[in-house]
Amino acid sequence: MKAKTKSRSKNQKVRVKIQKAKGKVQKARPSVKLSSQEKWGRFGSINVPKDREVPFGAITPAPVKQQELFMTSNWRIVRPVIDHEKCTRCFTCYISCPDSCWSFDEKAEKMEWNWKFCKGCQICINECPADALKAVPELDFEDGVVRLEKPF
Amino acid sequence: MAQEKLLSGCAAAAQGAKYAEVEVICSFPIRPYTAIMMELARMVAGGELDAEFLHGEGEHAQVSVVLGASAAGARAYTGSSGVGVTYAFEVFSPAAGGRYPLQMAIADRTLDPPGDFGSEHTDAMSARDQGWLMGWAATPQEVFDNTLINYRVGEDPKVMLPQFVCQDGYFLSHIPDRVILPERSQVREFLPPYQAPHPLSPVCPVSHGPQIRPDQGAAMDAQRAATFLDVPKVIKEATDDFNRIFGRKFDPFLETYKMEDAQYAFFIQGAHANTCKNAINSLRKQGLKVGMVRPRWVRPWPTVEIADALSRVKAVASVETSTSYGGAMRGGNLIHELRATLYDLPKRPMVTSFMAGLGGDVVLLEDFHYMAKILQKMVKDKKTHQYVYWIGFEEEKEE
Numbered sequence: 001m002k003a004k005t006k007s008r009s010k011n012q013k014v015r016v017k018i019q020k021a022k023g024k025v026q027k028a029r030p031s032v033k034l035s036s037q038e039k040w041g042r043f044g045s046i047n048v049p050k051d052r053e054v055p056f057g058a059i060t061p062a063p064v065k066q067q068e069l070f071m072t073s074n075w076r077i078v079r080p081v082i083d084h085e086k087c088t089r090c091f092t093c094y095i096s097c098p099d100s101c102w103s104f105d106e107k108a109e110k111m112e113w114n115w116k117f118c119k120g121c122q123i124c125i126n127e128c129p130a131d132a133l134k135a136v137p138e139l140d141f142e143d144g145v146v147r148l149e150k151p152f
Numbered sequence: 153m154a155q156e157k158l159l160s161g162c163a164a165a166a167q168g169a170k171y172a173e174v175e176v177i178c179s180f181p182i183r184p185y186t187a188i189m190m191e192l193a194r195m196v197a198g199g200e201l202d203a204e205f206l207h208g209e210g211e212h213a214q215v216s217v218v219l220g221a222s223a224a225g226a227r228a229y230t231g232s233s234g235v236g237v238t239y240a241f242e243v244f245s246p247a248a249g250g251r252y253p254l255q256m257a258i259a260d261r262t263l264d265p266p267g268d269f270g271s272e273h274t275d276a277m278s279a280r281d282q283g284w285l286m287g288w289a290a291t292p293q294e295v296f297d298n299t300l301i302n303y304r305v306g307e308d309p310k311v312m313l314p315q316f317v318c319q320d321g322y323f324l325s326h327i328p329d330r331v332i333l334p335e336r337s338q339v340r341e342f343l344p345p346y347q348a349p350h351p352l353s354p355v356c357p358v359s360h361g362p363q364i365r366p367d368q369g370a371a372m373d374a375q376r377a378a379t380f381l382d383v384p385k386v387i388k389e390a391t392d393d394f395n396r397i398f399g400r401k402f403d404p405f406l407e408t409y410k411m412e413d414a415q416y417a418f419f420i421q422g423a424h425a426n427t428c429k430n431a432i433n434s435l436r437k438q439g440l441k442v443g444m445v446r447p448r449w450v451r452p453w454p455t456v457e458i459a460d461a462l463s464r465v466k467a468v469a470s471v472e473t474s475t476s477y478g479g480a481m482r483g484g485n486l487i488h489e490l491r492a493t494l495y496d497l498p499k500r501p502m503v504t505s506f507m508a509g510l511g512g513d514v515v516l517l518e519d520f521h522y523m524a525k526i527l528q529k530m531v532k533d534k535k536t537h538q539y540v541y542w543i544g545f546e547e548e549k550e551e
Contacts, residue, residue, distance in 0.1 A: 043381055046374050046375075046377055046378035046381065048371050048374050048375055048378070052367075052368070052371040053371060053375070054364060054368050054371050054372040054375060056251060056312075056349065056350070057249065057250045057251035057252075057312070057350070057360070058249070058250065058361065058362060058364050058368075058372065059250070059251075059350045059358055059359065059360055060358065060359045060362060061357070061358055061359070062357035062358050062359045063359070067359075067362070070362070070363055070365075
């Protein structure tokens with residue numbers, strides 16, 4: 001029993017020391033423990049400014065057609081150019097494109113190419129049964145992505 | 153009616169999943185965790201549990217499947233061991249970053265090479281920095297309880313993180329002990345059904361796991377780190393609730409044994425703690441004041457609680473059951489964090505580590521006696537002679 005009291009008073013000394021080290025010497029009994037908030041406060045605070053916040057788990061509303069925030073055609077060196085006269089609207093390009101860059105413009109009744117996501121892989125050119133597609137170097141165009149000073 | 157059963161760690165984990173009413177389970181065999189899936193498969197086939205039971209073609213697929221299920225709003229459950237854990241590694245970070253509160257049971261196993269299958273904590277420990285919650289159980293009862301507590305903490309709206317619920321392979325996974333199975337109503341009070349904040353649904357389409365730009369990466373890391381600052385509070389709340397509803401006496405973060413007047417302490421995780429307690433009893437009969445601290449969580453690491461618990465001892469033996477080759481102390485993983493934890497104490501205890509329980513080795517009672525002897529020598533000489541002792545593989549020295 002005596003030993004217990006002895007070790008207790010020792011504990012008190014240690015606790016006071018801890019509190020002194022933390023600059024919080026209190027009159028109260030040394031057995032008063034710091035609230036967990038004060039303790040966890042030692043891990044610093046994290047404050048992400050609103051304009052840099054990422055949505056929870058980076059979960060975003062699904063885009064209906066395309067995600068404008070992430071254009072991915074930066075590294076294209078050739079692009080497919082369509083000859084609408086030769087095109088039979090067979091949709092082979094639409095089916096074969098891995099990035100869904102071909103769509104059908106119903107008003108103009110023409111196939112439409114999406115420059116924002118086409119990487120110039122030329123699968124559509126290979127697959128086109130009517131030979132309506134041609135690979136043209138990106139440098140031949142004034143708006144060619146290879147001419148961009150700052151990639152998007 | 154609450155009932156008592158004799159269950160192994162694996163069976164207890166399966167029961168935990170059953171009582172948590174998991175909705176999607178994905179399996180792939182690897183011992184020793186396989187017994188969990190065997191139990192669950194039996195339950196699903198027998199109509200005991202209404203869940204979708206899928207076979208992955210590997211562990212990578214297993215975690216991917218439950219990630220998808222969790223994204224769709226299901227309470228999902230999977231598990232693995234050893235090299236299975238490391239094969240699934242790629243999916244760990246996206247599961248935490250995407251905030252899917254799925255659960256993976258790990259009955260730990262030595263990593264290859266070459267194909268040792270005994271218990272060792274290295275497999276799960278190497279995944280500790282992937283943003284998951286993680287902790288080891290020491291008894292089948294704790295495996296069962298941790299399954300429920302982890303789902304509760306992980307699914308908390310403030311947390312939303314996946315969880316590794318670890319147990320020692322064989323020592324815990326295959327040795328039966330008494331487990332109290334609660335009533336359904338108790339579990340439902342403790343663990344309400346999972347409500348995903350943004351489930352995949354055709355009614356309200358969302359994109360999960362899109363690419364983010366490099367300038368968003370740091371912000372996202374900071375947000376995840378901020379979440380971890382809140383986790384201890386949630387763990388405390390959940391454990392208090394658990395103790396109240398199920399009548400248990402868990403400390404949220406640590407199990408301490410005879411620490412009130414201890415001068416020496418063992419720091420140990422997992423089922424070897426049971427042997428350690430026996431060793432402490434016999435060491436105390438010899439008049440040595442020894443205690444034990446066992447962390448119930450590795451992530452988040454209970455820094456403050458461990459520092460508090462060990463602030464009064466003279467020397468600590470960190471019993472390593474995992475390897476960190478070439479690490480700061482050239483031994484295991486725990487000592488790094490333990491030393492960092494104790495650094496700010498006004499009077500730091502001496503800390504050394506013992507490599508034991510590797511590759512399926514049993515940590516013997518006499519090993520603990522040996523450790524205690526070294527601790528005494530350290531205190532007597534006022535010197536930490538060595539950072540690490542490989543038990544059984546040391547050069548013979550003349551005393």
